[in-house]
Amino acid sequence: MKYMQPRPSSIVAALYTARDLGVDVAILHGPSGCSFKHARLLEEDGLRVLTTSLADNEFIFGGQQTLEDVLRYAEDNFSPRRMAVVGTCVSMIIGEDLQSAIDGAGIATPTIAVDIHAGYPENIDGVIATLEPAAEEGWISEDELDRQKFLLAKANEVERLRGAACKPYIEPSRGDLKHVAARRLLDLARAGKKGVAILNAKKETAYMFADALIALHDMAPGADVTYVANLENRGLPKVRADAARIREEMEARGVPVRLEGALDEYGANGDRLGEVLREIAPDFALIVGVPHAIPGEYTEGIECFSITNGPRQVEPLRDLGHRHVMVEVDLHPKTLGVQQVVESEFGAVLRSLA
Structure with missing residues (x-):
């Protein structure tokens, strides 16, 4: 193409x-x-x-x-x-x-x-x-080189099938209003609906995407929400160090995290996370980072709140049936050089609804 x-x-x-x-x-x-x-x-x-x-x-x-x-x-x-x-x-x-x-x-x-x-x-x-x-x-090692090549191919495949490379041209969009989506998300969580909050982020972008999960837990601490994150200890040196810092900070802030995948496995993590969704069968799901890694068959019937940092990812996510799609603008520059979680726009909006 x-x-x-x-x-x-x-x-x-x-x-x-x-x-x-x-x-x-x-x-x-x-x-x-x-x-x-x-x-x-x-x-x-x-x-x-x-x-x-x-x-x-x-x-x-x-x-x-x-x-x-x-x-x-x-x-x-x-x-x-x-x-x-x-x-x-x-x-x-x-x-x-x-x-x-x-x-x-x-x-x-x-x-x-x-x-x-x-x-x-x-x-x-x-x-x-x-x-x-x-x-x-x-x-x-040669094994790590082979692993990286596999992960790169899977990431490319996701972008071609459901991402910003799925069409010759995609109109950029800032997505939905964050305060409207945040209010709906909190209403569901506080009403006792079953939810899943998934971090499936690419490398250092997780420093900000993780904040959305932390904010949801801050605002609805007793809600029936399972928190899942791709923060396992695999990858190149910086990737492993970033995962460890974010994992430790989430745990220190009281977020019980179920680990599924590593920070460089975001593209290959879709089916694994999809099986988690089938296992839990939630009413709603907050999916941040690379939401489109999860094939649409796993999210049917779930009210999805998706957060990406790509304005050209909004249209493909809506095509997948995600009801609420938001963009964290300028996320990447804000997560370079940091070593602790950075507050996201969506997280700030959630906290403002106290």
């Missing part, structure tokens, strides 16, 4: 994966403006992102020397534990040998070369292009 809407970049996906692997410094080998917004955001999360700032003359004559200079600068000034050199469209077109520059720089820091550009149809290519050299360096 040819998409007529912006799609995630494989270069950006490579940067985020480098961060999850514990890379301290990532060097973009390309123009200074390449992936500018995400590079700045990732610096809020502790990953220094440098650029070789290739200009028009280097587009012609090459920039290997520049890359070697930046590698030495990074090692001398930041004393990183790990580095990654991430390619761009420019370095691909002019045929730069990233590994040769790493070898020629004379650095001691463990460093991987990520040969990637933005021309891949799926952003998961950037993830795989980062994980494969990481496995070769021994940063992750």
